[in-house]
Amino acid sequence: MKQIENIISMNKICKSFPLAIGGAQQVLFDVTFDINAGEFVAIMGPSGSGKSTCMNIIGALDTPTSGVYTLYGTNIANMTNDELATIRNEYIGFVFQNFNLLPKRTVLDNVMLPLMYRGMSPDDRIIRSREMLRRVGLEKFETYLPPQLSGGMKQRVAIARALAGNPKLILADEPTGALDSTMGNEILRFFKQLNRDMGITIIMITHEFEIAGYANRLIHIYDGRINYDGKIPTSEDALNKKTEKKARK
């Protein structure tokens, strides 16, 4: 029997930000969920719901104000900035809405970047990065600069960069937000393929139900609280009914 490996555990996570006028604004309230290896999870919610803050904590870009967040069994709540950087480099591959590629570096250089910070030798970096570019179908574009590529190609470069470090987890923040529907669907199919064929855990932040439909599990956040966590509902109406029912409770 296949053993289920828990990779993310969020336990009563709260996050508040200090306000310039004094006091603090809380944006996450006792957020609790676990994510196992091999899951494809969509975190969905409207703007200002707290899903980006949640993603930042999952991605070790930020730490919670209270609660316990363990990534691969390691509590990252009290880690230093450099320890968090190491965690990001070794465990997480980021795919951003606006690609976040370095515009003056070649496609190959962009893909090699996380490997450079990992301390991999230049030769190994090149071999590994070319392999990733081949996997996303951009092996002929390694000398191009990002501005010379289409949006879909840029996002594939970003995915190649995310995959280069051989992460267990890919964290995608609105990965199709800057793409047209054709390219967006292509990227989402690619994520699905990565999840299915390589067993990579994918957490995708989105505010669109159709996009969340590519995932196997949906976590819906509203006003900083989880009001749905389960299989993808059959329709957005079905999701709304479930979340309204919970809100009434």
Place this chain on the structure above:
Amino acid sequence: MTLNDILKESWLSISGNKIRSFLTVLGIIIGVMAVVIMVAVGETVQKEITDQFSSLGTNTIVIRAGAAQIGGVRSGNRQTLTTDDAAVIAKLPDVAAVSPVQVAGAQVVYGNKNWSTSMIGAYPDYTTVQTIDMEYGAFFDDIAVRNASTYAVIGPKTAAELGMDKNPVGEVIRIQNVPFVIIGVPKERGDSAMGSNDDMVMIPVTTLKKRLQGSRFPNAVSMIALKLFQDADNSVVIDQISALLRDRHRLKPGDEDDFQIMDMKQILETMTTVTGYLKLLLIAIAAVSLLVGAIGIMNMMLVSVAERTREIGIRKAIGARESNIIIQFLAESIMISFIGSMIGLVIGVGLAQGVGRFILGYHVPFSLWPVVLSISVAVVVGLASGVMPAIKAAKLNPIDSLRYE
């Protein structure tokens, strides 16, 4: 990150904004170039002055007739030194050679040409005191001095100005209508602190005093020049001469000296100190432009941090540690400073050597320390101007940086 990665990242960042990087580098180029040129100017001045005084010999002492006090009244005109003083000084054990010296201006006439120069009346030992070697002929001897002969030793430049042949020995010149036979021409000695050594006429001091000046005091001279043995202690000899002359001039205790003793060694030391300060002053002025260049780098790096906030955010998101960011920005500022310093060094040395040697005709000493200085400046200026922006970059919050537009 390997050193190669750091250098490559720095170079790509610098070359990514060519005009701004060039202008920043230009600040350092000008700064280092100014320092290198000022160092060269300072060293050249110091060397020229040292050489000029050294050419007189640091074991040379010149005694000048000074103000005499007669009945409590100071008189600066009286020539208080005599050839007899010179003869007594010559007997001191540490004195190698002595010559009384009388200096006057002279209008020298040769054929239909004339030339205004200085005339030195001296003894044969003047050649030893002044280290004069002869190119043609010979210097006048003691007999010529005793007889107040009308022999002249003419400087090579004077001979040239009078349109004489290369070897003018035997030619006759006229000074104050007195004909002088040229008996020798010294080798070229160049300029010294006392003026040109090659433009002068040297005649026996007795000839100058008696025949040309018609002095009522033919023994009185304006100077006595002497050379000491190499191992002599200048200050000891000076004390001896001072005591001797005070005694001979019957000066009472408390009376001022009626002579001045100039010790070339002391003068050289003073001049070396003065030119040393001059050099420091020049370097300090040039260093201001270097400081401005350094501020330019810091300014550029701060702007760069602001412009590349998003890039910093991306790097941190994918695993760059704070130390990686600090090293990257420091390496950029050091690279800019290093490139500027090396270009400034090459241009500075080139200009100093080129202008000095080929236009001004000075031998500009090439010393290694501008090279060491430039490399040090590159590292120090690069570090100093890069630290603050680098720390600022490293401390950026990755979330805020990624949101930065």
